[in-house]
Amino acid sequence: ARLLSGADVGIIGFGDLGRALNRLLSGFRTRTKVFDPWLPPSILIDNGVEPASLDEVLSTSDFIFVVASVTSENQGFLGADAFAGMRKGAAFILLSRAGVVDFPALMAAVKSGHIVAASDVFPEEPLARDHPVRALPGFLRSAHRAGALDIAFKRMGDMVLEDMDLIDRDLPPLRSKRAERETVSRMRSKPADRN
Structure with missing residues (x-):
């Protein structure tokens, strides 16, 4: 050990x-x-x-x-x-x-x-x-469930709303990121034609 x-x-x-x-x-x-x-x-x-x-x-x-x-x-x-x-x-x-x-x-x-x-x-x-x-x-x-708590889902929703508020005020979001076509095309779970 x-x-x-x-x-x-x-x-x-x-x-x-x-x-x-x-x-x-x-x-x-x-x-x-x-x-x-x-x-x-x-x-x-x-x-x-x-x-x-x-x-x-x-x-x-x-x-x-x-x-x-x-x-x-x-x-x-x-x-x-x-x-x-x-x-x-x-x-x-x-x-x-x-x-x-x-x-x-x-x-x-x-x-x-x-x-x-x-x-x-x-x-x-x-x-x-x-x-x-x-x-x-x-x-x-172990199960892949670290974030699967009611309070975690609520916090995720709050973070999305906070970023949307910033975007509405023409400010950069804190957590949301722009999906670059080249990066998305490399991601196995996100086909580039759906970006």
Whole structure:
């Protein structure tokens, strides 16, 4: 077992979720490296993290948090080679979408004892009662429901209304973002012709 305090941490993906995670980790005084091929290094440095290659994040981290969106380019990109390149005993924490991971390869890496893993997302949801990951030692599972509370849904609605009010007053929204056609076309779940 490893302590998060003072650990070497890797984050794969540094959008809103990755940045929020980084803020949460700051109290643990981690040494954090980030791989995000869509962002310039200056944004990572400005957020107090070290830009790194995927191989560097995988090979130097005690904890790896995956918060990357699924695109047509990165589906299943974390596979057997990625897991083999991780430190022995490292923890792989999948928090975004299962589509970025070769799930059978992840399970094999955990089964071999090379790494441990945790995930709240799976290739098929709900997870079948007889899915082998349910009986896999070293693999912590949870439902993907962190925001599924009545108060969270109300707050999401309030945030939308706040942004709409700002837009009505010709001010920039705090949370809403313009969907760039090129970015949307790369997102697996959002076809560009519907933008």
